[in-house]
Amino acid sequence: MNLVTAAEMRRLEQEAAALGVSAAELMQRAGREVADKLAALLEPAAGKRVIVLVGPGNNGGDGLVAARHLKTAGALTDIYLLSPRGSDDIVLREAVTAGLSPLEARYDVGFERLRAALEEADVVLDAVFGTGLGRSISGAPAAALALVEEARNRRPEMTVVALDLPSGLDADTGAIDPSAVRADFTITLGYAKRGFFLFPGAGYTGEILVADIGLPEGSGAGLNTEVLDEHLILDLLPDRPADAHKGTFGKVLVAAGSPEYAGAAVLACQAAGRAGAGLVTLAAGKSLYPVLASRLTETTHLILPETADGGPAPGAAELIAGRLKEFSAAVIGPGLGQSPSAAAFTRALLAALSRPENRASGFAAVLDADALNILSAESDWWLKVDFPAVLTPHPGEMARLAGLAVPRVQSDRIELARRCAGLWRQVVVLKGAHTVIASSDGRAALAPNANPALATAGTGDVLAGIIGGLLAQGLAPFDAARAGVYIHAMAAESVRAALGDCGAVASDLLGHIPRSFKALKEHDHAACH
Structure with a gap:
């Protein structure tokens, strides 16, 4: 539409x-x-x-x-x-x-x-x-x-x-x-x-x-403005060939989590896997490993050195940079925190990603949550993101990135997202009721749903993981963002149908992600017969 x-x-x-x-x-x-x-x-x-x-x-x-x-x-x-x-x-x-x-x-x-x-x-x-x-x-x-x-x-x-x-x-x-x-x-x-x-x-x-x-x-x-629907999304979904192996579906690096927000890393990693990525690797601090490994049985781990307060130590970004070419996509930011050590780590990691020789062909990243908050503290921050990325701010984060008040962000969400995507030369996902996805070429899309069940902590981490999983499978950033937002909304509607508007938590979405893919494909199959 x-x-x-x-x-x-x-x-x-x-x-x-x-x-x-x-x-x-x-x-x-x-x-x-x-x-x-x-x-x-x-x-x-x-x-x-x-x-x-x-x-x-x-x-x-x-x-x-x-x-x-x-x-x-x-x-x-x-x-x-x-x-x-x-x-x-x-x-x-x-x-x-x-x-x-x-x-x-x-x-x-x-x-x-x-x-x-x-x-x-x-x-x-x-x-x-x-x-x-x-x-x-x-x-x-x-x-x-x-x-x-x-x-x-x-x-x-x-x-x-x-x-x-x-x-x-x-x-x-x-x-x-x-x-x-x-x-x-x-x-x-x-x-x-x-x-x-x-x-x-x-x-x-x-x-x-x-x-x-x-x-x-x-x-x-x-x-150049559309509402997402199942027909559009079906055309975007990656193929799943019968002779595939885990490398076929890409590898996602997730740089996330901190002592205060360990759950964000769990949600992002599990969502990336549920969205079909072949392998998910979590880069997080050494002290978090026992907790996170017990929750993430399918995820591999890149254990980072830490400062005394549990933040990433100097050299953590360089450790990741040495392995960046292994990955087809990354999710950076959920639950990292905004401590000085987290900020230094994020800036160093983004600088490493901005050097083409460090990343694989076709690589793209999702920048979410604290990665956006850390960037927003710098002038002309978008010049420091010199690689394909999907930015996923909620209205408060968008306000900080754009230097505006939140009411101004909310007053014209479509045009603001479109304008910022053009200036920043990236895909922008402005979250909220009827999430807006804007491309740097002027196109914009809206989610058809406004679901209060999503108004709870951690659902943004799930969305970041879904988009990262789709990027890993080869979708272009705008396509991965549109498909990710739609699948996320479908999963949320399933949760709402089962639990209602109140009391759902972010982890309730995870099992409904693959069910949403399945429902889309089955509906398409039924329509063809």
């Missing part, structure tokens, strides 16, 4: 017009498609009561066309005009000719007729404002939307469907007008809008259905 901004959608419509598909034709197609999808939701439409709230612009015009087709499908359809539409309005005239009798807010004292209609409605179709809204909602539209919210509170069985987007939702940023009403379904036109996957707007769309409005074939070729 590609995503668009309001400006991109306008451009696509203008391009369609240049190719001979007029705005009037797009409106007719949009209204018909909305009606068809809504009729399918009503199962059957005949006899169901639908009230269409019609605003002043094109969104209202789409609603009028939809109302006409809903009446044809047998729905008992009312039109409520929130502002006058001219006598030369073709779609209004067509609706009247089809036997619909619009109610007008300007003649409805106290909104009594709207109140009465809402008490009987099975569905409210919100066609008040679309992507062109550039002001706060007020007057009759604000009053009508408030009445819809009140009616649904009394009658939870009433369904609210948004046409294109819930009125008052900013298509680009996800910002919400105070008058906006949460939709149960959003039937969006042509393409889903970016604001659907940015909070708070993401909480207002309900289930998203995309209506084909007849844009010319290939018109979305220039779009």
Whole structure:
């Protein structure tokens, strides 16, 4: 699913017009498609009561066309005009000719007729404002939307469907007008809008259905923001040939863990193995070995010298550097801590990786957690990462890396991740609800899920390990990041289904990682038969 901004959608419509598909034709197609999808939701439409709230612009015009087709499908359809539409309005005239009798807010004292209609409605179709809204909602539209919210509170069985987007939702940023009403379904036109996957707007769309409005074939070729789905991810997954051996699937070096955060190393190593890496090697301090070895029975160990406080001793990075060419990928940072010795170790290891002669062909790394925090303390830190990498910051880490406040990071997650990926010349995975994956070439992808079960310590270590395991198997950084985020989200959905939103811990994800790969492949096999 590609995503668009309001400006991109306008451009696509203008391009369609240049190719001979007029705005009037797009409106007719949009209204018909909305009606068809809504009729399918009503199962059957005949006899169901639908009230269409019609605003002043094109969104209202789409609603009028939809109302006409809903009446044809047998729905008992009312039109409520929130502002006058001219006598030369073709779609209004067509609706009247089809036997619909619009109610007008300007003649409805106290909104009594709207109140009465809402008490009987099975569905409210919100066609008040679309992507062109550039002001706060007020007057009759604000009053009508408030009445819809009140009616649904009394009658939870009433369904609210948004046409294109819930009125008052900013298509680009996800910002919400105070008058906006949460939709149960959003039937969006042509393409889903970016604001659907940015909070708070993401909480207002309900289930998203995309209506084909007849844009010319290939018109979305220039779009560069997508929502991940199983078909895309299946195309990215590495092959698993029957004659493979462990070297076929790559070797991952994990530099992680400290006396305070030993569990991060366990989670990252196990996730890399569960994601299919052939061999995982943990580079960690000598004092941690007895604990970690008892938990990581399949992992090999590169035991590092330590300082008195348990941090990496001088020479630890050089010890790893001497063996870097053995590995096709690395995961650096989970649980390292930010002590002076950890910082010196991280800087030395990144410097070693930045020398091409030290690393294998095709090598790439995941930089996570404390590796990012240590880097962010240096000016122009990205110039010190001169090798292919996937950076996996949460919003706080992103704020430190970019020199911004966290609210600024969260206010425009997609564009910030895209801009930073270009500046830093790396793949950026901005974690959070609807995680954003951005490439230095301008492409961006979003995770389809927002799962509160992931809001617990250690889930980021699991994600870093999954991406590292996929890098080891030869996926390019952007592909490994997209596939890793999707598999991580699938595993989290499985945990949520089993345990609910509360009480899951990061290690619960591990067993669901290979099950997620299996489910994807089995679904693909079933689809082919």
